[in-house]
Amino acid sequence: MQASAIAMADSEDTILFFSYSGSTKDMCDTLQIASNRHVPVILITHFPKSAGAEFASVVLQCGYNESPLQSGSVAAKVGQLFLIDCLFYGYCSKNPNICSATRSATAHAIANNCYSLFEGILRYQNVVG
Numbered sequence: 775m776q777a778s779a780i781a782m783a784d785s786e787d788t789i790l791f792f793s794y795s796g797s798t799k800d801m802c803d804t805l806q807i808a809s810n811r812h813v814p815v816i817l818i819t820h821f822p823k824s825a826g827a828e829f830a831s832v833v834l835q836c837g838y839n840e841s842p843l844q845s846g847s848v849a850a851k852v853g854q855l856f857l858i859d860c861l862f863y864g865y866c867s868k869n870p871n872i873c874s875a876t877r878s879a880t881a882h883a884i885a886n887n888c889y890s891l892f893e894g895i896l897r898y899q900n901v902v903g
Contacts, residue, residue, distance in 0.1 A: 776800075776804045777803070777804055777807055780804055780807045780808050780811065780813060781807060781811070783808065783811060783813045784811060784812070784813060785811075785812045785813060785814070787813055787814075788813070788814045788815070788816060789805075789808050789813055789814070789815045789816070790816045790818070790858075790861070791804075791805065791815060791816070791817050791818070791826070791830075792818045792819075792854055793817065793818075793819050793824075793826055794819065794820050794821075794837055794840065794850065795819070795820070795821060795824060796817060796819030796820070796821045796822075796824025796825065796826040796827055796833075797821070797824040797825040797826055798826075801826050802825050802826055802829070805817070805826055805829035805830065806829060808829065809829045814831040814832075815829055815830045815831050815832075816830065816831065816832045816833075816834065816861075817829075817830035817832070817833050817834070818833075818834045818836050818854060818857055819833065819834075819835065819836070819837070820835065820836065820837035820838075820839075820840075820850075821835075822835045834857060836850075836853045836854055836857055837850045837853055837854075838850045838853065
């Protein structure tokens with residue numbers, strides 16, 4: 775699925791890839807496709823000199839020292855979420871008009887669903903309460 779998505783990407787897109795080891799075969803194969811298509815890649819990994827780093831435009835080091843039995847520890851995930859938040863904030867700071875329009879369009883798209891959910895909660899509270 776990742777290879778299919780990257781096959782449609784071009785130099786105007788950017789791929790954000792997370793890999794603790796930075797060297798899984800599937801990831802390297804996917805990043806090779808991105809490299810061949812000149813698609814910029816941001817790799818977030820614990821090992822900045824990993825095989826995947828060779829294909830990345832930017833490598834961000836993140837992660838807690840994990841043993842194989844700790845795969846996907848909370849500490850590693852929190853660090854990754856923090857980096858996503860920083861990248862998102864940076865993008866929104868540099869592109870306020872795009873972000874504002876996108877947030878507005880998203881709010882309009884989900885408004886009916888949120889209203890329906892809220893109605894359901896109120897109905898449930900009236901029945902139970």
